Amino acid sequence: MQFKTLFLTLIPAAMAHFHLTYPLWRADSLALATNNQSISQWFYPCAGIGQETSANNRTAWPLDGGSVVWNSSHPDALTTINLGLGAAVTTFNISLIPMYNETGAGQTCLSKVGQSKLSPLNITDGTQASIQVITISSTGAALYNCADIVFRKNATVLDSGSCKNDTGVSGSAIVNANAGNSSEGSGSSGNSTTKGSGAIKGSVPVAALFAAVGAGMYASL
Numbered sequence: 001m002q003f004k005t006l007f008l009t010l011i012p013a014a015m016a017h018f019h020l021t022y023p024l025w026r027a028d029s030l031a032l033a034t035n036n037q038s039i040s041q042w043f044y045p046c047a048g049i050g051q052e053t054s055a056n057n058r059t060a061w062p063l064d065g066g067s068v069v070w071n072s073s074h075p076d077a078l079t080t081i082n083l084g085l086g087a088a089v090t091t092f093n094i095s096l097i098p099m100y101n102e103t104g105a106g107q108t109c110l111s112k113v114g115q116s117k118l119s120p121l122n123i124t125d126g127t128q129a130s131i132q133v134i135t136i137s138s139t140g141a142a143l144y145n146c147a148d149i150v151f152r153k154n155a156t157v158l159d160s161g162s163c164k165n166d167t168g169v170s171g172s173a174i175v176n177a178n179a180g181n182s183s184e185g186s187g188s189s190g191n192s193t194t195k196g197s198g199a200i201k202g203s204v205p206v207a208a209l210f211a212a213v214g215a216g217m218y219a220s221l
């Protein structure tokens with residue numbers, strides 16, 4: 001009985017992980033971690049997996065942004081997607097989406113990621129890049145996975161048959177630490193360091209978040 005309780009308590013922490021299913025990830029970081037101590041999804045920036053593992057097998061992505069699909073075991077996780085340009089990326093310094101609170105375990109598909117960020121860069125056919133997906137659990141620990149891509153004029157986003165969210169998967173704006181503190185006043189967003197997103201309280205659809213926050217956030221980067 002006691003063992004059973006302990007077992008059930010430990011499972012979520014031990015199994016905490018996510019699969020990056022599209023674009024094709026560099027390697028199955030979860031499987032490799034079981035017998036290689038230099039590989040773990042806890043390791044920045046790409047779970048310990050080098051870019052060379054998939055350099056010759058890059059997923060073709062549309063010039064103005066493509067689909068990203070991952071499958072998380074967390075009931076909620078602050079999630080963001082970054083990009084680095086080049087054949088051998090060391091800096092993932094282009095944030096494709098504002099970090100948001102992904103809720104519900106299971107598969108998330110974002111159909112077209114990064115359009116407003118990529119368009120001004122005039123990406124050309126054949127440009128190589130790498131994508132980094134980060135999920136941060138409520139404990140504050142971050143998990144990483146990366147995928148290597150090549151921008152192609154003829155690439156498309158996933159069709160609606162492949163781009164699906166599991167039931168119960170959703171997203172919301174990140175709630176301010178001070179949210180709900182009435183002495184802060186309802187007209188003020190408190191002292192948020194992220195311009196724009198700090199003003200959003202409570203739960204809003206992620207699409208709305210992107211629309212509302214996107215412009216301001218990109219402008220301030």
Ligand SMILES: *[C@@H]1O[C@H](CO)[C@@H](O)[C@H](O)[C@H]1NC(C)=O
Nearest residue numbers: 035036037038039048049050
């Ligand atoms: C462990 O992974 C690292 C990084 O991918 C790799 O260089 C190394 O060869 C692997 N070691 C074993 C024993 O597979």
Ligand SMILES: *[C@@H]1O[C@H](CO)[C@@H](O)[C@H](O)[C@H]1NC(C)=O
Nearest residue numbers: 024053054056057058059060
């Ligand atoms: C290359 O990518 C495709 C999917 O895009 C995958 O099915 C295939 O297994 C990959 N090949 C290697 C050698 O990783």
Ligand SMILES: *[C@@H]1O[C@H](CO)[C@@H](O)[C@H](O)[C@H]1NC(C)=O
Nearest residue numbers: 084085086090091092093094
């Ligand atoms: C991103 O990093 C690369 C490599 O360090 C650098 O060349 C580029 O200027 C950086 N871009 C931005 C927007 O900071």
Ligand SMILES: *[C@@H]1O[C@H](CO)[C@@H](O)[C@H](O)[C@H]1NC(C)=O
Nearest residue numbers: 019071072073074105106107
């Ligand atoms: C996705 O995650 C859910 C919940 O953790 C799990 O039941 C399912 O098997 C996963 N699917 C894949 C393809 O990893």
Ligand SMILES: *[C@@H]1O[C@H](CO)[C@@H](O)[C@H](O)[C@H]1NC(C)=O
Nearest residue numbers: 117118119120121122123124
């Ligand atoms: C992209 O193209 C536009 C229009 O030609 C130009 O104004 C802009 O400077 C270009 N941006 C970059 C990053 O090259």
Ligand SMILES: *[C@@H]1O[C@H](CO)[C@@H](O)[C@H](O)[C@H]1NC(C)=O
Nearest residue numbers: 060125126152153154155156
């Ligand atoms: C897209 O363009 C690339 C490079 O020109 C080519 O190798 C590939 O076959 C094309 N794919 C499709 C689906 O047309």
Ligand SMILES: *[C@@H]1O[C@H](CO)[C@@H](O)[C@H](O)[C@H]1NC(C)=O
Nearest residue numbers: 109163164165170171206207
């Ligand atoms: C999946 O959920 C996210 C977060 O709510 C949302 O932005 C996205 O549009 C959804 N994807 C699909 C295919 O509905």
Ligand SMILES: *[C@@H]1O[C@H](CO)[C@@H](O)[C@H](O)[C@H]1NC(C)=O
Nearest residue numbers: 076077101103173174175176
């Ligand atoms: C994220 O969502 C979960 C589930 O609704 C909630 O418990 C958590 O406080 C949220 N985290 C943040 C930082 O908004």
Ligand SMILES: *[C@@H]1O[C@H](CO)[C@@H](O)[C@H](O)[C@H]1NC(C)=O
Nearest residue numbers: 177178180181182183184185
């Ligand atoms: C609410 O905010 C005020 C002013 O910042 C602070 O003094 C107070 O401790 C906060 N209360 C809670 C419950 O966080």
Ligand SMILES: *[C@@H]1O[C@H](CO)[C@@H](O)[C@H](O)[C@H]1NC(C)=O
Nearest residue numbers: 183184188189190191192193
């Ligand atoms: C908000 O930030 C400003 C500038 O950093 C600071 O002067 C002010 O005291 C802060 N207000 C609160 C309530 O923390």
